[in-house]
Amino acid sequence: MMLFRPTTAGSLPKPGWLAETEKLWPKWKLEGAELDQAKRDAALIWIKLQEDAGIEIVNDGEQFRTHFVHGFLETVQGIDWDLKTRMGIRNNRYVVDVPTVTGPLKRSRPVHRDEAAFCREHTKKGLKFTLPGPMTICDTLADGHFGKRADMAMAFAEILNEEALDLEAVGVDTIQFDEPAFNVFMDDVKEWGVAALERAARGLKCTTAVHICYGYGIDANIKWKETLGSEWRQYEEIFPPLNASKIQQVSLECANSHVPISLIGLLPDKDLLVGCIDVATNEIETPQAVAATIEEAMKYADKERIYPCTNCGMAPLSRQVAAAKLEALGAGAALARERHS
Numbered sequence: 001m002m003l004f005r006p007t008t009a010g011s012l013p014k015p016g017w018l019a020e021t022e023k024l025w026p027k028w029k030l031e032g033a034e035l036d037q038a039k040r041d042a043a044l045i046w047i048k049l050q051e052d053a054g055i056e057i058v059n060d061g062e063q064f065r066t067h068f069v070h071g072f073l074e075t076v077q078g079i080d081w082d083l084k085t086r087m088g089i090r091n092n093r094y095v096v097d098v099p100t101v102t103g104p105l106k107r108s109r110p111v112h113r114d115e116a117a118f119c120r121e122h123t124k125k126g127l128k129f130t131l132p133g134p135m136t137i138c139d140t141l142a143d144g145h146f147g148k149r150a151d152m153a154m155a156f157a158e159i160l161n162e163e164a165l166d167l168e169a170v171g172v173d174t175i176q177f178d179e180p181a182f183n184v185f186m187d188d189v190k191e192w193g194v195a196a197l198e199r200a201a202r203g204l205k206c207t208t209a210v211h212i213c214y215g216y217g218i219d220a221n222i223k224w225k226e227t228l229g230s231e232w233r234q235y236e237e238i239f240p241p242l243n244a245s246k247i248q249q250v251s252l253e254c255a256n257s258h259v260p261i262s263l264i265g266l267l268p269d270k271d272l273l274v275g276c277i278d279v280a281t282n283e284i285e286t287p288q289a290v291a292a293t294i295e296e297a298m299k300y301a302d303k304e305r306i307y308p309c310t311n312c313g314m315a316p317l318s319r320q321v322a323a324a325k326l327e328a329l330g331a332g333a334a335l336a337r338e339r340h341s
């Protein structure tokens with residue numbers, strides 16, 4: 001088995017002909033059949049660029065959705081998109097008008113199945129698909145129906161599971177749930193967050209992953225990070241329950257981070273998607289810097305469990321910067337492979 005197989009946390013920038021650029025909530029520039037075709041074209045470009053960069057487990061770069069949470073929810077019944085509730089999310093880091101859950105939840109149809117099948121047709125590399133995690137969904141919607149966040153999370157976990165099984169059936173190799181909320185609500189993670197995640201992954205035979213980060217490199221996150229002190233130890237609370245869970249891979253932030261990398265020692269039974277690319281800067285990492293982050297991780301984890309990755313999604317970056325960072329990631333992994341195979 002090849003050592004240090006690189007992958008990314010998920011999102012990549014939308015080309016300028018598809019959507020507004022360098023925005024977290026971009027507007028599409030096309031509609032109808034033209035938009036569908038353009039999304040596929042954009043996914044193909046990114047799959048090709050990932051392959052060329054030496055990324056071994058590729059994905060669609062989230063070209064099919066404008067935002068990682070709402071893209072999945074758009075077709076779910078039980079959510080009133082016109083009933084907006086003003087809410088502080090991620091423990092009041094951002095205040096936004098969010099849609100409201102008003103009734104029982106039901107997935108009206110597979111959301112990303114055909115898109116994943118299209119990607120599968122066009123790559124022989126490992127294929128990953130990302131979905132929002134149940135806790136993060138619950139933190140991005142207002143609850144006007146369930147009364148308890150844990151109950152709403154479990155209901156979302158059930159429909160995420162239906163979707164994940166559909167993705168697996170069309171040949172997706174890795175399904176990753178994105179749970180940035182895990183670094184914010186650490187008590188909830190222990191009480192019901194991991195259980196909801198396991199419910200979402202129930203019955204999957206493909207590889208399962210969870211991505212837990214400190215968010216995109218946008219102003220609200222940078223300000224939040226300034227309040228966290230010099231050492232970020234949120235992972236310390238959530239890694240033990242995650243290590244005991246059935247989820248196989250954990251994607252975490254390591255590059256330029258205040259997270260002590262020794263905390264990965266708390267995940268002795270998991271594969272580690274080690275963030276070697278900082279998504280909060282336009283500076284391009286050198287392959288040497290990527291290899292150095294991998295080598296730091298090797299002090300606390302066997303090399304066979306290390307998958308070089310990005311700290312988070314790269315959607316808000318420019319296309320040029322994201323492409324260059326992919327190249328750096330692939331080259332850094334190759335360098336580490338040369339040194340340690």
Ligand code: ZN
Pocket residue numbers: 009180211212213214215216311312313
């Ligand atoms: Zn992230």
